[in-house]
Amino acid sequence: MPALPSSIIEPLWRQFEALIPDRNVTHPLGCHKPRISDRIIFDKFIQVLVLGAAYEKISDTTCSATTIRRRRDEWITAGIFRELEQICLESYDRIIGLDLENLVIDGCLVKAPCGGEAAGKSPVDRGKQGTKRSLMTDGKGIPVGCITAGANRHDSPLLRPTLERLSRFGYQLPEQITVHLDAGYDSRKTRELLTELGCDWEISTKGEPLQAGVRWVVERNQFVAQPGVQEIGDLHRAQGPGH
Known part of the structure; x- marks a missing residue:
């Protein structure tokens, strides 16, 4: 079937x-x-x-x-997967419209039992092999970029390469972009990076009750959606032959 x-x-x-x-x-x-x-x-x-x-x-x-x-x-x-993903994003933007004025970024851990070039020891899975996936969506939850690294990497250092995925849109980017992040990114280094890139931000504060805001769209993607076609190919190859 x-x-x-x-x-x-x-x-x-x-x-x-x-x-x-x-x-x-x-x-x-x-x-x-x-x-x-x-x-x-x-x-x-x-x-x-x-x-x-x-x-x-x-x-x-x-x-x-x-x-x-x-x-x-x-x-x-x-480069077939990357080209196909670009076609899909441009078509979606033309027909429905991407909300690139609001970007939501979050990381999650994925098991990689067979290892692979991007795998690392998972800090929450007894040191077993895993990967960290830094996913970026538009304000409506459409995946627009994804970075894969070892599971032992913190979310914050992956923020710059994740935002660099926006280069695929060239001059179509809005003049003002607001980046929505959870408390794991609440640091001076993160704010300096966003200032350097000319972005506004909404970052949850460490030590305070959960402040969800609009971040639910990326949280939903981490569980029920998948990254783009190109990132799927890269992720499967990075995690080794068992995937």
């Missing part, structure tokens, strides 16, 4: 297919197995995104988990 209705997955596939570079793979002796169809791999990725399943769980006679990983790395290197 498809992970998404054909009315949704077919337009997605046509857009994605247009981004795949031509690749004619032939074996010099003519005995190489035929290359697995890009469409099959695409459908597997849709299952990963919708169902949250590991590659081993969705592999079958049509495609192995190893093939999914290899094609994933090939497409990441070609």
Whole structure:
């Protein structure tokens, strides 16, 4: 059973297919197995995104988990996921509109049992391998940027590289931006950074009762939504072969 209705997955596939570079793979002796169809791999990725399943769980006679990983790395290197995400964000902004005057940023810890290039010891999971995900959304909760680092990294040092993801919007950024943060960012260093970048801020105060404000949109994303397509690819590769 498809992970998404054909009315949704077919337009997605046509857009994605247009981004795949031509690749004619032939074996010099003519005995190489035929290359697995890009469409099959695409459908597997849709299952990963919708169902949250590991590659081993969705592999079958049509495609192995190893093939999914290899094609994933090939497409990441070609910049396909980043280009597709940019197209999606620009289309959403054109049709509905991104609220970039308000940005909400927060970090969360994600397990990485198989390690990976971005994994580190988790301070809340008995030192097991994990990653820290610094997610930025617009004021309505649409993910617009994500940074992945080791689980032992504090949220605050990831703020600058997370905000640098805004460069994808070029000159479309509003003149005034307000960044909404929780008490983990309540420091002079954070305020100096936001001043340097020309941003206003709303930061919860340490030691006081929970001040949610508009931050619920990023909190919701950490549990029920996912980062953008490009960050999904980077995150899976960074967490190692088991994802």
